[in-house]
Amino acid sequence: MSTTVTTISKDVRPLFQPFKHGRLDLKLRMVYAPLTRCRAPEHIPLDIHAKYYAQHTTPGGLLISEGTVISPTGHGYPSVPGIYTEAQVEGWKPVVKAVHDQGATFFCQIWHVGAASHRCYQPGHALPVSPSGTTAEGQCIDLDALRAPEPQMRMIDYEPTRALETEEIPALVEDYRRAARNARAAGFDGVEIHSANGYLLNEFLTENTNRRTDAYGGPIENRVRLIVEVVRAVSEEIGADRVGIRFSPFGTFLGVHDSHPYALYTYLLEELNKLPELAYVHLVEPRVQGNLDKEGPIQDSIEPFRKVWKGTLIAAGGFRRDTATHAVASGHADLVALGRLFLSNPDLPKRWALDAPLNKYNRATFYTPGLEGYLDYPYLDEATEKELLSKLDGVRIDA
Numbered sequence: 001m002s003t004t005v006t007t008i009s010k011d012v013r014p015l016f017q018p019f020k021h022g023r024l025d026l027k028l029r030m031v032y033a034p035l036t037r038c039r040a041p042e043h044i045p046l047d048i049h050a051k052y053y054a055q056h057t058t059p060g061g062l063l064i065s066e067g068t069v070i071s072p073t074g075h076g077y078p079s080v081p082g083i084y085t086e087a088q089v090e091g092w093k094p095v096v097k098a099v100h101d102q103g104a105t106f107f108c109q110i111w112h113v114g115a116a117s118h119r120c121y122q123p124g125h126a127l128p129v130s131p132s133g134t135t136a137e138g139q140c141i142d143l144d145a146l147r148a149p150e151p152q153m154r155m156i157d158y159e160p161t162r163a164l165e166t167e168e169i170p171a172l173v174e175d176y177r178r179a180a181r182n183a184r185a186a187g188f189d190g191v192e193i194h195s196a197n198g199y200l201l202n203e204f205l206t207e208n209t210n211r212r213t214d215a216y217g218g219p220i221e222n223r224v225r226l227i228v229e230v231v232r233a234v235s236e237e238i239g240a241d242r243v244g245i246r247f248s249p250f251g252t253f254l255g256v257h258d259s260h261p262y263a264l265y266t267y268l269l270e271e272l273n274k275l276p277e278l279a280y281v282h283l284v285e286p287r288v289q290g291n292l293d294k295e296g297p298i299q300d301s302i303e304p305f306r307k308v309w310k311g312t313l314i315a316a317g318g319f320r321r322d323t324a325t326h327a328v329a330s331g332h333a334d335l336v337a338l339g340r341l342f343l344s345n346p347d348l349p350k351r352w353a354l355d356a357p358l359n360k361y362n363r364a365t366f367y368t369p370g371l372e373g374y375l376d377y378p379y380l381d382e383a384t385e386k387e388l389l390s391k392l393d394g395v396r397i398d399a
C-alpha cells in the first residue's frame, strides 16, 4: 500500500504542481495541517506517533506536527507532546525519521496555550499565565479527575489566570527559542510558531485579552511586539527559512476578539516582511473560526493579507477538493492545509488525484486515547484504485 501519487485527474492539476521557494521544495500543494490528537500520555511521542505520521505522509509533501508544547506552563490538554526535555527530543526523532524516510518535509508546531489552561495542568498547581490574567471562554478536561485512582472524564470551566510580569517576557521568548533548537535536534526541518486559535501569542495580539499597560500592550505596535521578538529569536536560532507562523485573524475560539483585524494583521505582516524571509505564513480562513461545525455567512476574507505578505502563504480551513484547487489556481494561496479530511484519509492526495470517495471523520475519536480513529482509517483499496485509474482522463506525473 502506498500513498505515492502517480496519476492525477486534470481538474486537480494545480494541487500537484511543484512548489519551490526558499527551503521549501515540494511536489504537491496539499499540506497536512497541525492536528492535536492527545495520544502522548507522558508528553513524549511514542511508536504510534511514528506510524501515524508515516501513514499521513505523501512523498514530496509538507506536514505540520500537532501543537507541541514549549514549556511546562504551556500545557492545557491531556497527553499532548512537548519539545522542552531531552526525552521529548529523543521521542520525536523516530517520528521525524519516519516522515523523512518517505521524502517529505516536516515542521514542528510550537505551542503555549496561555489562558486555555487550568491549575490542574500547571507545575505546582500554580495559576496558568496569560497577557492580562483573563479567563478563557469555555471548558477544559479536569486533569486531576482524569489522573485520580478512579479516573473520571469531567469538564471544568477555565479559571482566571495570572498576568505575565514584564520581567518574565525574555524567558518566555527563550522558551520558544529552545523549542526551535530542540525541534531541529529532533530532526524537524523547521518550526511553525502557533500564534492562532486563541492561545498565548494570539492573546497578546487581540485587544480583549491584552490589556497590558507596558510595552507589550495597548496600541497595535505594542501588541505585536512579542510575536516579532519570538520570530526574531527563533529565526536567529534555526534560520528564518526554517520558520513558519500561524495566525487566525478572524478567530474567536476561546473568546479572543479584536475589532480591527485588518489593521492589526496588516501591520503585523508588514513588520514580518521587514525581517529575513520566513518559510511561510499560515492563515486560517474566517469560515472556521470558533465552532468548526458552524457555517454561516462570511463577510471577512484573508485575501487582503495575501497582498500584504510577500512570502509563501498557506491557507487552511474548510477546504474541499474543488475549493482547494481553486485556491491554488487563483493564487489565493500557494499551499492549502487540510485538517479533518486529511486526518481521516491518510492518502488524501491520492484520493483527490483520482477523485476517489473519502472516509468520513469521526469527531468522537479526535482526542481520545487509543488507536481507534488514529491508526485505523483505511487507505483506498486496490480494486477501487484500479477501477478509477482505468476510467481517469488524467495525466501522469513523476512519482
Ligand SMILES: Cc1cc2nc3c(=O)[nH]c(=O)nc-3n(C[C@H](O)[C@H](O)[C@H](O)COP(=O)(O)O)c2cc1C
Residues within 6 Å of the ligand: 033, 034, 035, 036, 037, 066, 067, 109, 194, 196, 197, 246, 284, 288, 316, 317, 318, 319, 337, 338, 339, 340, 341, 366, 367
Ligand atoms: C482534531 C483537531 C485538532 C487540531 N489541532 C490543532 C493544533 O494542534 N494546532 C492548530 O494550529 N490547529 C489545530 N486544529 C485546527 C486545524 O489545523 C485546521 O485549521 C482546522 O481543522 C480547519 O481545517 P479543516 O476544515 O481542513 O479541518 C485542529 C483541528 C482539529 C479538527
